[in-house]
Each structure stands twice: as C-alpha cells, then as structure tokens.
Amino acid sequence: MSPHNPIKQSAHPSFQFFSSSILFALGAAASHSAMAAPVSDLGAISVTAPLTVIGMPGAPTQVLEGPQLFERQGAGTLGALLDGLPGVSSTWYGPNSNRPVIRGLDAHRVGIFTNGLPAFDASAVSYDHNAPINPLSLNKVEILRGPQALLYSGGAASGIIRTENDAIATQPVNGVTGRVQTQGNTGAGQTSGATSVDAGNGQFALHMDGFWQNAGDYSAPNGFTGASLVDGKIRNSASRQRGGTLGLSYTGADTTLGMSIGQSRDIYGVVIDPATTIEMRSTTVNLRAEQRNLPGFVKKITLEANQTDYQHQELNNGTPATTFLNKGNSYRLDLQSAALGLDWHYGLQYSDFDFSALGDASFLPKTHTRNLGAFAVGDGKNGAWSYSVGARVARVEVTSDGARDLGMARFGAPSEHQSTPASVSLSMAYQFHPEWSVMGQLSHNERAPAFDELYANGPHDATGAYELGDPNLKTERSNTIEAGLQWQRDSAKFSTTAYVSEYQNYIGLLGTGQCRNGAGDISVCSAADALPEYDYSGVLARILGVELSGLWPVFEQGSHTVNVRTVAGLVRADNLTDGEPLPRIAPLTVTPALIWQHDFWTAQLETPMVARQTRVPANDAAGATPGYMMVNIKLARQFTPPFGGGNVAGQWYVALDNLTDRTAYVASSIDAMRLLAPKPGRSLSAGVQLLF
Numbered sequence: 001m002s003p004h005n006p007i008k009q010s011a012h013p014s015f016q017f018f019s020s021s022i023l024f025a026l027g028a029a030a031s032h033s034a035m036a037a038p039v040s041d042l043g044a045i046s047v048t049a050p051l052t053v054i055g056m057p058g059a060p061t062q063v064l065e066g067p068q069l070f071e072r073q074g075a076g077t078l079g080a081l082l083d084g085l086p087g088v089s090s091t092w093y094g095p096n097s098n099r100p101v102i103r104g105l106d107a108h109r110v111g112i113f114t115n116g117l118p119a120f121d122a123s124a125v126s127y128d129h130n131a132p133i134n135p136l137s138l139n140k141v142e143i144l145r146g147p148q149a150l151l152y153s154g155g156a157a158s159g160i161i162r163t164e165n166d167a168i169a170t171q172p173v174n175g176v177t178g179r180v181q182t183q184g185n186t187g188a189g190q191t192s193g194a195t196s197v198d199a200g201n202g203q204f205a206l207h208m209d210g211f212w213q214n215a216g217d218y219s220a221p222n223g224f225t226g227a228s229l230v231d232g233k234i235r236n237s238a239s240r241q242r243g244g245t246l247g248l249s250y251t252g253a254d255t256t257l258g259m260s261i262g263q264s265r266d267i268y269g270v271v272i273d274p275a276t277t278i279e280m281r282s283t284t285v286n287l288r289a290e291q292r293n294l295p296g297f298v299k300k301i302t303l304e305a306n307q308t309d310y311q312h313q314e315l316n317n318g319t320p321a322t323t324f325l326n327k328g329n330s331y332r333l334d335l336q337s338a339a340l341g342l343d344w345h346y347g348l349q350y351s352d353f354d355f356s357a358l359g360d361a362s363f364l365p366k367t368h369t370r371n372l373g374a375f376a377v378g379d380g381k382n383g384a385w386s387y388s389v390g391a392r393v394a395r396v397e398v399t400s401d402g403a404r405d406l407g408m409a410r411f412g413a414p415s416e417h418q419s420t421p422a423s424v425s426l427s428m429a430y431q432f433h434p435e436w437s438v439m440g441q442l443s444h445n446e447r448a449p450a451f452d453e454l455y456a457n458g459p460h461d462a463t464g465a466y467e468l469g470d471p472n473l474k475t476e477r478s479n480t481i482e483a484g485l486q487w488q489r490d491s492a493k494f495s496t497t498a499y500v501s502e503y504q505n506y507i508g509l510l511g512t513g514q515c516r517n518g519a520g521d522i523s524v525c526s527a528a529d530a531l532p533e534y535d536y537s538g539v540l541a542r543i544l545g546v547e548l549s550g551l552w553p554v555f556e557q558g559s560h561t562v563n564v565r566t567v568a569g570l571v572r573a574d575n576l577t578d579g580e581p582l583p584r585i586a587p588l589t590v591t592p593a594l595i596w597q598h599d600f601w602t603a604q605l606e607t608p609m610v611a612r613q614t615r616v617p618a619n620d621a622a623g624a625t626p627g628y629m630m631v632n633i634k635l636a637r638q639f640t641p642p643f644g645g646g647n648v649a650g651q652w653y654v655a656l657d658n659l660t661d662r663t664a665y666v667a668s669s670i671d672a673m674r675l676l677a678p679k680p681g682r683s684l685s686a687g688v689q690l691l692f
C-alpha cells in the first residue's frame with residue numbers, strides 16, 4: 001500500500017472521541033450486567049432460518065436474526081452478510097465494496113433501508129462504494145418482495161433489504177440488557193467487536209452501541225496468479241471501520257417518541273488500483289413517533305424521519321482526488337387500519353437528496369432528486385387462504401446543475417427529468433393440506449431513472465469505462481409472475497419458487513462497441529488512453545429463475561440429530577433487444593450441508609457448488625467465469641458463563657472456510673474487477689457473543 005494510505009493513520013479526532021466515548025459507556029454498562037433482569041434464552045441454534053424462498057403473504061421472504069446473524073456478522077459488508085441466501089449473490093468488488101444482488105438485479109433495483117427509511121449513500125452508483133451499514137450494528141435483516149416491498153419502494157423489483165437496530169425503542173425497556181461480541185479471521189488478520197446496551201425504567205430508554213473492525217490485505221487462494229497478487233495477498237484490500245449510535249426514547253402505554261444519532265467511518269483500499277484508498281463517513285439523525293390504540297378508523301400512526309450527511313472521498317496516494325457527497329432527508333407517515341377484511345398499512349413517504357461527485361475523475365454533475373410516494377398494503381387470512389395486496393405511486397423529479405461552475409462542458413446545460421412510476425402487487429397462498437401450501441404472486445413494478453442513469457458523462461475508474469447517461473430515458477417497467485410450493489412435516493421442510501420477469505424498458509449499462517478518451521472524444525479502441533464506451537439505455541429484457549431450499553432429518557437418537565440442508569438457485573437473464581445475455585448474472589448455485597446437533601452443540605459441513613457462467617455479453621472483458629466447489633466447516637455452541645448470576649447467555653463458533661484453498665471468481669462482479677479479486681483463500685474464523 002502507499003505510505004500515504006489513511007487506513008494506517010489514526011481516526012479523525014472528533015470521530016475518535018465519539019466512538020471512544022460510546023464504547024467506554026458501553027463497557028461500564030456491561031460491567032453491571034448482573035443487575036439486569038434475567039436475559040432471554042438464545043433459543044435453539046436453528047438451521048432453517050435462511051431457508052425460506054417463498055414470500056408468504058404479509059411476511060418477509062427471508063429473515064436473519066439471532067445466532068444465524070451473529071455467525072455471519074464477521075462479514076464486513078452487507079453484501080457478504082447476505083451472499084449465499086436463496087436468490088442472493090453480491091457485486092464483490094473485493095471484501096470492502098460488496099452490495100447485495102437479488103435475482104440477478106443490483107444497484108437501484110435493490111432498495112436498502114434502515115428500519116423504515118432509505119440509506120443515503122453512493123453504493124448504487126459505483127461498484128467501489130460500500131454501503132455505510134456494517135453488519136455488526138444490526139440485530140435483524142429482512143428481504144421483502146411483492147406487496148411488502150411496496151411499503152418502502154416501487155422500483156426495487158428484485159426486493160427490499162430492510163435492516164433493523166434498536167437505537168429507538170418501540171417497546172418499554174426495564175433494567176439493562178445488551179450484547180457484547182468479538183470475532184476474528186486469519187485470512188486478513190481481521191478483528192472486530194461490537195457492543196450494544198439498552199437501559200430503561202419502563203418509560204424512558206437509553207440505547208448505546210458501537211462497533212470496530214480492522215483487516216489487512218486478504219490472503220489469495222492457492223494457484224491465483226493475477227496482477228493483484230503481492231506476497232500471497234490481494235494488494236490494497238485492507239480496511240478499517242468504526243461506528244456508534246446513541247438513542248433516547250420515551251415509551252408510554254400507547255405512545256413512543258425517540259431520537260438517535262449514528263456515525264460510521266470506513267477507510268479501505270481499492271484492489272483495482274494500488275494507489276487509491278477511500279475514506280467514507282456517514283452521519284445520520286433519526287426521529288420516530290408512534291401512537292397506538294387510537295379510537296376510530298385509524299388504529300395506529302407512525303412517523304419516521306431522518307437526515308443523512310454522507311461523504312465518500314477517493315484518495316490518490318493520500319491526496320484527495322474525487323469527493324462524492326450525498327446529503328438527504330426522508331420522511332415516512334404510516335397509518336394502520338382494518339377494512340374490507342384486511343389489515344392495512346397506508347401513508348406517504350418523501351425523500352430529497354443532493355448528490356455530487358466533484359474532482360479529477362468526476363463523471364457526474366451535481367444532481368437533486370425529489371421523490372414523493374403514496375402507498376397502501378393490505379394483508380388478510382380467511383381459512384386456508386392468505387393474501388396480500390399492495391399499490392404505490394410516486395412523483396419523482398431529478399434535476400442536473402449541468403456544467404455550471406464545474407468547468408466541464410460535457411455536462412451541458414441544467415436540465416430536469418420528471419416521472420410518475422406506479423406499482424401494484426398481489427400475493428395469495430392456499431394451504432390445501434396440513435403439510436402443503438401453494439403460493440402465487442403477480443407484480444407490476446415501475447422505476448424512475450436514477451440520476452446517474454440520466455446524467456453520467458465521463459470516465460469511471462470503478463468500471464474502467466466511459467459512462468454515458470441518457471436524460472431522455474423513460475420509466476423502467478416490469479411484470480413478474482411467481483409461483484411456489486411449500487411443504488413441512490415436523491422439522492422437515494421444503495420450499496421452491498419459480499418466477500419470470502418481463503421488462504419493457506430495462507435500464508442497463510451496456511457496451512456500445514465504441515471507445516472514448518478521458519476528455520470524452522471518440523477514440524480508436526487500440527489507443528493507449530481509450531476507454532470502452534458504455535451507455536445507459538432501455539432495452540427489452542427477460543429474467544427467469546428457480547430457487548429452492550430443503551431440510552431433511554436423516555438421523556435422530558436421543559438428543560443427537562443429523563440433518564441434510566440444501567439451498568439452490570438459478571437465474572437466466574437476457575437482453576431481448578440484441579439477443580445477448582444480461583451482464584453480471586450468477587450461475588447455477590447448489591449448496592448442500594450436513595448438520596449435526598446435540599443439546600447446545602451444532603456442527604456443519606457445507607459445500608457451495610457454483611457452475612461455470614458462460615452466458616456473458618460479447619463485450620465482457622473477463623469472459624466466462626469458471627465454476628468451483630468450496631468446503632466450509634463450522635462448530636458452534638451455546639453456553640451459560642460462570643458469571644452474571646444466570647443473567648448472561650453466550651454463544652461461540654469456530655469456522656474453517658475454503659478448506660481446500662480453491663480459487664473462486666464471482667460471476668456477478670464487474671468484468672474489470674472479476675479476475676483481480678478472487679474469493680479469499682483458506683481461513684480460520686472464530687467469534688463469541690454474550691447477551692445480558
């Protein structure tokens with residue numbers, strides 16, 4: 001790494017004081033944990049939590065919480081946390097920039113929300129930008145599709161990722177409760193820790209949490225010989241993360257009022273360029289007010305608001321080059337009522353944010369986005385039938401400042417783009433047998449073009465291309481039909497779903513076959529400074545896929561059980577306009593696992609198998625992605641420590657990943673990066689968590 005690499009420098013004084021103060025307070029609270037009320041039991045280490053692939057009406061498609069979430073929290077990114085769940089892969093721009101990909105869709109088609117409000121960042125704009133949500137700060141993650149997704153967004157056709165924390169209490173807190181955890185990984189010399197404390201007297205509640213994570217360059221797998229290999233490591237892949245949140249709430253019998261402020265800082269290297277590091281900071285203030293058990297038609301009112309100040313600065317050998325800024329506000333009013341045999345959530349959501357990318361490598365002008373949406377989602381059940389219906393309409397305005405004072409004539413004159421996307425979805429399930437249920441879902445989704453899709457114009461280092469937006473883009477529209485089958489008998493489960501989405505105007509970043517130089521002039525592609533030209537264009541597209549998961553008991557004697565679990569997924573995506581595959585699509589993936597449980601012990605042998613991905617566009621620079629099979633082993637145990645007087649519960653795990661040290665590339669990664677950043681080589685990880 002460059003000697004100017006800020007990863008090796010101390011944190012900014014104000015941030016250091018903020019995080020240190022929180023961690024000191026958390027440590028003091030944890031030392032008095034014996035005064036807390038008896039802690040809730042961790043519960044059995046379930047092996048089924050990530051299995052669901054059917055979004056049953058009124059419920060999330062997938063949920064991660066408890067032990068399953070803890071064991072995955074060693075991941076430094078949201079994409080790594082969710083990668084491997086049914087239908088979920090990731091963009092994998094190395095270990096530091098890794099956004100979730102759901103059913104082959106990424107960027108603006110995957111909405112990321114914290115509680116009920118959007119996370120303002122730059123991760124959907126560029127693959128080298130990480131989402132400012134560290135898994136260590138979370139206590140629950142949900143993936144929502146169909147009508148449930150319309151509560152938050154109409155344009156996220158693939159799904160909504162809703163993360164949760166307890167910064168603002170929604171229920172009375174009595175006494176002191178919390179968690180302390182630490183984890184490590186030999187592959188990158190990674191160490192991390194997190195602490196969260198909630199204290200209250202049944203009326204007022206105080207929340208404090210903090211996290212930290214340090215990692216060096218990660219170990220390359222045996223046999224990797226790419227240009228990014230230096231002394232057995234992947235160059236410039238180190239990172240350092242810090243964050244903390246402080247929240248104060250009033251929780252009355254029917255009233256909740258709360259406020260929180262959170263800050264995170266992430267400094268990391270970029271594998272594709274050994275001279276570049278990124279310093280990311282995000283500060284968010286959240287407000288929440290809720291009134292329950294109201295007389296009359298409206299039974300509950302919830303108001304949420306946040307303000308985010310996000311900054312992402314790219315440093316070239318320690319010198320600031322390009323600075324990305326995203327400052328925004330979001331408000332959400334949610335009303336609940338019962339009518340027509342359904343329980344309804346309906347209301348309004350508004351967001352506005354100003355985005356800019358200023359500096360030597362700017363490929364975007366300053367833009368302003370305003371989004372006002374109205375939504376209504378109803379859930380109901382009648383005998384063996386359950387159903388959910390949702391609708392959302394929005395008014396979206398995106399304006400560009402153009403060239404103005406930037407001195408970049410290519411951004412042109414100021415302009416504005418307006419659209420009114422509308423989305424609807426219907427989901428129904430029928431339990432035709434005590435062990436069998438069938439589900440069907442119809443969705444029509446519309447998404448307004450995003451600011452980068454409209455106004456990009458310049459060389460983009462993250463993709464190694466010259467990107468061009470189109471200010472005349474029309475609304476992206478898709479129709480999806482999904483059918484699923486679910487079976488359960490005692491602890492045995494099986495679930496499968498098949499879907500097909502037809503896009504009338506799929507907005508893709510697609511190669512044109514031309515090249516440009518850094519100034520934007522058409523260039524011969526063989527020239528030294530030539531960049532391939534990619535533009536955002538609307539095409540006809542079809543995405544279809546199948547997902548399945550199952551759990552089968554194969555042995556049971558006393559408290560010993562052995563189960564076989566399988567998760568599999570296949571996505572096929574085509575650009576129907578030119579007859580080529582859509583880029584960055586994960587191939588067939590099958591992950592069988594053998595799981596042994598005995599009292600508080602669990603052991604797991606898992607073998608993720610990924611097929612070769614040959615369906616790539618002709619201009620994909622990396623070409624076909626080889627398939628692979630990995631072997632992962634994990635041992636976990638729940639325990640009661642000898643301190644705390646029975647008020648503390650714990651869990652530890654030890655895991656060996658990529659046992660055979662297999663070189664594996666990620667097909668859903670951008671082609672400029674794919675062969676530079678394989679998945680990590682063999683590594684040993686371990687962690688311990690205490691709840692009090």
